[in-house]
Amino acid sequence: MLNSSIKNLDLRLLAVFDEMFRTGSVSATAEALHMTQPAVSMCLSRLRRQFGDALFVRTNAGMAPTPHALSLQEPLGKAYRLLCDATSSRDPFDASTSSRVFRIAMADAGYLALFKPLFEFKQRQAPNISFEFRSISKDTGALMAEGEIDLTIAFSPQLGPGIYQQLLIEQDFVGAVRCDHPRIDRQISWSDYAGEQHLAVSLQGTGHWVLNNAIEEVGIVRHIGWQAESYLAVPPIIPFSDYIVTLPKAMARFFAERGVLKYFELPFKTPRILVMQHWHERFHRDPGVVWLRKVMFELFRDL
CATH class of the missing domain: 1.10.10.10 (Winged helix-like DNA-binding domain superfamily/Winged helix DNA-binding domain)
Structure with missing residues (x-):
């Protein structure tokens, strides 16, 4: 038939x-x-x-x-x-004239750090292109296979079969507090870190399980004063508390440049975060997705 x-x-x-x-x-x-x-x-x-x-x-x-x-x-x-x-594969992609909508899944850590350089790039070179950002979830891999998500940017998510990946940036975790913290300046000891209350942020795609494992291995038991699922909790909480927040360095730099906090090296070693971009094999040769991957690679290189 x-x-x-x-x-x-x-x-x-x-x-x-x-x-x-x-x-x-x-x-x-x-x-x-x-x-x-x-x-x-x-x-x-x-x-x-x-x-x-x-x-x-x-x-x-x-x-x-x-x-x-x-x-x-x-x-x-x-x-x-x-x-x-x-x-x-035969259709050319011209970013300067295209009105394509690209859908990107990523954690807010990457989104906040990427927002300004991506916006400036779009205004200069791709004024008619639109970007939609989505959270990472258990359905992200399936949505990529269906073409509902073009690119996922995250730390080692489990996205299923048929996924390509490329390293964008390696990141360290750092600690951060409000700019006028009464006890902590630009350096911190193991006992200082253990003795303060913490704002803990845990969300998919950021590698926080790596941080939690490193903290457990050195024997620190954090006193969690506030638990959040988004880095959007940092601006309203850190400047008005004595909490420590531990977060990726690019994220800390983003907030520090806006006067939200000051950051410092941790008093113990943590594995580096490998931030990857992921795309489905169905769209490996899609000219638009190829262009998008190149843009993300260049922008993350400068973070």
């Missing part, structure tokens, strides 16, 4: 089938493919005639694939991805 039917399929039909399988929704498929809903419905009608099957039927949970659609998903999905790779 597949061999006799596929000769009349075009890329748009494959795209509609693939997106319908992913979303189970005509409206969501239309939005994702920048088509009208009637156009998607017409493509579905062509697909149904082509394969002699309803393919997707309406249920309370949306448009569900029929058994025949399930059997077609793997071969048609492979065909669609191969065609996308082949056509995208």
Whole structure:
């Protein structure tokens, strides 16, 4: 059935089938493919005639694939991805005129440090390009495979199979306190670090488990006065408390330049954080993603 039917399929039909399988929704498929809903419905009608099957039927949970659609998903999905790779590799990418939207997953540590240089770069060289930033989650790898996320920037996340990676920057952890802290200046002893209360920040993609392991290995038990899941907690808390916060150096520099805190070397060794950029093999040769990777590599080199 597949061999006799596929000769009349075009890329748009494959795209509609693939997106319908992913979303189970005509409206969501239309939005994702920048088509009208009637156009998607017409493509579905062509697909149904082509394969002699309803393919997707309406249920309370949306448009569900029929058994025949399930059997077609793997071969048609492979065909669609191969065609996308082949056509995208021939299309030039001009950042100065493109209006493409790039979706990047990263922790707020990287976002805050990257915001200013990326914004300035965009204004100069890619004024019409848009960036969407998302948090890292357990679904990030799957979203990358589906093309919903173009790039993930993080410390060793578990993103699943088919992921390429490249080292962007190696970072040290440092300690930081408010600028007029009554007991701590630019140096700190082991006992000082252990004796103060701490603001602890722990979020996915930042390598904080490495820090926690290093602290445990030297026998320090921190008194956690405040636990947060974002570095956005630093500006409203550190300047108005005596807490110590331990964070990546680029993040500490970002806050120090804005008068939020002063930072210092830790009185014990911690492994360096290897910040990587990750992308899915489906989009390895996508000219836009290739451009984005080069931009991130250059910007992180200067952090």
